[in-house]
Amino acid sequence: MATYRIGIDVGGTHTDAVLLNDKNEVISETKASTTEDVATGIYHAMHKIVSHANVPKENIKYAMLGTTHCTNAIVERKRLNQVAVVRIGAPATLAVKPLIGVPNDLRELLGEHVFLVRGGHEFDGREIVELDENHLYEIANELKEKVDSIAITSVFSPVSKAHEERAAEIFQEVLGDSIALSLSSEIGSVGLLERENATILNASVINVAKMAAEGFIDALKNEGIQAKVFFGQNDGTLMSVKYAMKYPIFTVACGPTNSLRGASYLSELSDAIVVDVGGTTSDVGVLVQSFPRESSLAVEIGGARTNFRMPDLVSIGLGGGTIIKIEDEHSFTIGPESVGYRLPEKGLVFGGDTLTTTDVVVALGKSNLGDVKKVSHLDKNLLDKIYVRMVEMVEEAIDRMKTSADPVPVILVGGGSILLPETLKGASHVIRPNHSGVANAIGSAIAQVSGQVEKIFVLDEIGRAAALQSAKEQAIKEAVEAGAEPSSVEIVDIEDVPLAYLPGNATRVRVKAAGDLKYQSEVATH
């Protein structure tokens, strides 16, 4: 029996969807407009691919969703949970209270119930002070009926999560199972404020994630599809609905990741630079062993500094709808303003009144979209100059992302990739795979299941080899538990960073394992 999977990726402008067969071949694909409520756009796109494909609906076994629901909620500060913030670490850390450094509007929304509790650990796992359980019981009783989600962050919980887990037990005991609990040790790494911010944001979008998941499952049911649902996460792997409702913050950067993963799959390249040209911007990222290279810098989400891993991207203001302003016969500006999704009405070649990058390539005969006569009056010499600059912008962005001067393959994806030529400076060759317009939805559909561990080891005690081995085994176990086929699980990333100034050779080890989704004949829902 042939089985099928649906992949959906919600972007700022478009909601893309694909239906793949069990050989991961594209059966049908579509691009629909993203709607304000996100959900309607998803339903439209899904309905289109399913009705075009004409395959037995009962054979659609998996549905993968990469969505911006959570990101939008944070950026717009809407639909957020009633959150309590509990930090365990007093008397340490009082000099920088939770949410200091976060924009005021977000601080007001999320900072109403903030508590600092005695406890936490030292870098080597000793307790700073004993956990103040009585205080936690008091807090739990005070929070009854007031909040529906609690963010718990304990000092050095990446080294020992004992106090966070005990706090979670106490809250559950008093407040029952319906209270959502976000533990920082499950979310981020060393760096208290950044990890705490990520945990608070996670706690704030639990309901949003729940609604997104339930809406998606309902929509599938309405189509008569009984598929197992997964969410795409920042690192290009999948999480179950149950996990996504607990850790929704891991969905915030899945869009760019999906397009990188899709580009890798379509081009069959594991190491390359990917340029995703959209309507307003181009995102340039790097594939390392088929996964996005992750950023090592603090990442801001909705203005709050966080420290979890995001794809390392350079974004430039050059897309298919980018507006060109000609000042005189020699000078011009390219963007950053764009007509965005209104290109089909605004662009000159489509009968509009705005000169865009798309008009430039059509006028120069590099693409045959719309009506070339509408741009034949433009000065070719100047257009040539503009085009050279457009290409240079992309080449500079590619160069910024490289780790050495050696030329590397460059994969072009996204609707706006018609802007770019067949050769680029710094590229060993330029690949433009089929179905590149929906690379992101494909990336969502083909995502693997992963497990990750991050721990601090004191190497003087256990040795580096044993530490790495222990971390690897744990990562593989987590991947299998998340639903990966054991035989396909591989270690995809290992990083060990010595912590400066600490004794005993303390090292932070991070290992990620990933594997293909295990085929399950029985169809599970959440």
Add this chain to the structure above:
Amino acid sequence: MRKIGKQEIEDMAIGAALLGTGGGGDPYIGKLMALQAIEEYGEVILLDPEEVPDDALVVPSSMMGAPTVMLEKAPSGEEAIRAFNQLEEYLGEKIYGTFPIEAGGVNSMLPFALAARLGIPVIDADGMGRAFPELQMVTFYLDGISATPAIIADEKGNTALLSTIDNVWTERIARSATIQMGGSVMCAMYSMTAKDLKKSGITNILKLEEEIGKSIRLAKINNVNPIEKILETVNGFELFKGKVIDIDRKTESGFAKGVATFEGLEQNKGENLKLRFQNEHLIAQTNEKVLCMTPDLIAVLDSETGLPITTEGIRYGSRCVVIGIPCHPKWRTEKGIATVGPNYFGYDMAYTPVEELVKKGVTQ
């Protein structure tokens, strides 16, 4: 006398990152501590050293230990107060005001957090005019001012009084105690009279720091080139404009050591620059000549925004301007060069001031 509020702190934090010359620890956490303290206790008074009576007791407030630990286990705010109280008790005298031991990096901000809470002024002076990695690398040491008696304090309520025979012993004992106390402590050491501070410290360094941050901020608003403004503010020299093509790092005995290589752009096209660092930037040299060496300051700035880039932040492809800034004349003395010059850090070259190097260079 001037009041320091949140905007001034934001500006100084940027200047502190620049004077950190690549190291010194990220001022971010210190900035947040200062902002919170000002929010809760009100603005801080900043005094010009000349406004302080000669016989007043003044003490810098600083942290010791691993900046990584401080980023996870932030201070309570009480440990710095406890360290000051104990030192007052030991010396039998009230502390009049505080100041940063180093103007570069995280230590620049800590005195403001303490001053807001204690209601004492911050005095506009430091002991480096930049950032350096070791305890004795302060101008006070050049004039024979002792680091001890010193108090170190942790957030649990532990304090230790160090009374040592010399600064090497201070460093040795304090480092061991710091680890037992949890990896990061607050210190009160190098207590002195205001007269000594005026003589041995580097004065008006916070004002300079604030001006640096302000010129970067205003350059962005007014859409002018921030690098020119910075060079004007610090009397610096543009050494090299280029992009990072290689970065080689290693951690050796607790220090982040390495070399960054820049390929020249525009007026430097065809040349390469090597930047050697050990926590802080130490030497900038092209194939032909040395352009700047420690203790003169070498800062790497983002060529568009003018914002300083730390050694951890240097990445392949970054477009940067490398600038050199003359250090304070105190470092250019014989003892100063012996303490923080190129030989001390293991480079076999004679110290030559940056203003002479940019004119002719030193052939290697």
